Amino acid sequence: MMVEKRGLGRGLSALLGEVEETPVDAGVAGGLRDIPIELIHRNEKQPRWVFSEDEIEELAASIRIKGVLQPILVRPAPDRDGHFEIVAGERRWRASQKAGLHVLPALVRELDDIQVLEIGVIENVQRTALNPIEEANAYQQLVEVHGRSAAEVADAVGKSRSHVANLVRLLALPDPVRHYLMESKITAGHARALLGAADPLALADLVIAKGLSVRDTESLVRKESSGGAAPKVSASKPAKDTDTQALEVDLSEALGLTVEVIDKGGVGELRVKYASLEQLDEVCRRLTRA
Template identity: 55%
Template sequence: MSEKQRGLGRGLSALLSDNQGNVPVVPVAADGAPVQTLEKPIELLIRNPDQPRRFFSEAEIDDLAASVKEKGVLSPILVRPAPNAAGQFQIIAGERRWRAAQKAGLKTVPVLVRELDDLEVLEIGIIENVQREDLNPIEEARAYKTLMERFGRTQDAVAQVVSKSRSHIANMMRLLALPEAIQDHVIHGRLSAGHARAIATCDNAAELAEKIIAQGLSVRQAEALARQSSAGLETKSARPKAQPDADVLSLAQDLEEILGLTVKLDDKGGKGEMKIAYANLEQLDALCRRLMAS
């Protein structure tokens, strides 16, 4: 990965000073010189359709709008000239402030204009939100999936961009295999990512999710509930479904760490199949080169 890609996180922090609310910020360039902000009519700003964050709390926007109404937008919004929309600007970072400014009735907002390509915009959007913990787990997983499928990133490359471990990326991606109902619970904070992973392999996951929410169970209690449910279903079944061997699961995770791809091992008494999923031909080429070099 290039220095430019690895440095995005540090550059964003320098530009926005990790500003989490309506706090005054003096933006600086990479060489430490002040960066000029511009005032633009608020109607010229448009949201980025690839913005990783989709869910905004109304209470949160209301609180920020009250601050904006009193003090204005103190931290500039990062934008770029909008593709295919002459005279408009696409928001790269700061959509929450933009929404609050609209609610507060502002006519103009301060902006920093940058020339950035689609990949840089997506990576900055992910970094900004991950650093500030603004994304819910499903939004975070979807953002990683977009980086991998649209731009050919491996799990290892994504991990470097957002300064996370490869296992973290893999664990987040697994959430996207959950039923839509459970994903919705995670999006709205009714279930944590830990709760969702605890019941992910259960045949009655949706039923267990409702029980966890109703009873306010912890992640550990959810894991115990999942084990009890699986054991009960196996007892009732004439042909119980065999549980994956712990060593085999561990080996699959190790392979995922090494390859940066999803790996499934189907072991049956020492014989079986290994399946490796790739998102595009670039990932397949990289895998083939690694195997042929062994």
């Protein structure tokens, strides 16, 4: 039987819009209700894998004072009677647990697996900052597993078709390079350039070791493809002392981004690496807040 393909973005706004319009009635299936938090579980297939503990703690602090301002969206758990699976709102669920809440306001909807994935992709892309690999995996899942065209996915999330296609292409990179991207050691621009390299991992290591720009990376790839040998990493950097390494870890955890301390006799640089404008906005917000 042919399944009608829904408009993804509009479907999400309609579903989430009902939160404010649906009266609270715990006795009506599919309505807005308070659900014991231990009966709510994360969706293991949701697109977002990485959550900033600092952001969760900030949200938890707000919830302790103001409560949960917007209900989460759940569906009945497919494999557990009386339990529910999160469709949208995992950050609120995590923060509510930290805040010590025992119940959580939730909008219950009967949704199939395709709808759950679509809503998860759209919410995360439009509302939060997925890293490029998480975003690419979500798009690929919609295209390959659920039969969406690249144009449909692009229209649904409000991105260009080239944006979707370029991100999905990043999944062809070797696992270590994809992890560099997820950890913000390289940017999406670096990763796209590395797609044309014969040995993406070797060049990625070189890019990180030398702190090369995207333009430098593109030049290296062109030189390699034209038969020229890529330059080798010169002498290895001197090992940093344990205090400097600990400081880098503390600053990275505080900012949620990779931080590098370069010290030369008490004079040096503090480098904060970001992979998107959203991440830059976030670090600026953290540095300038009272």
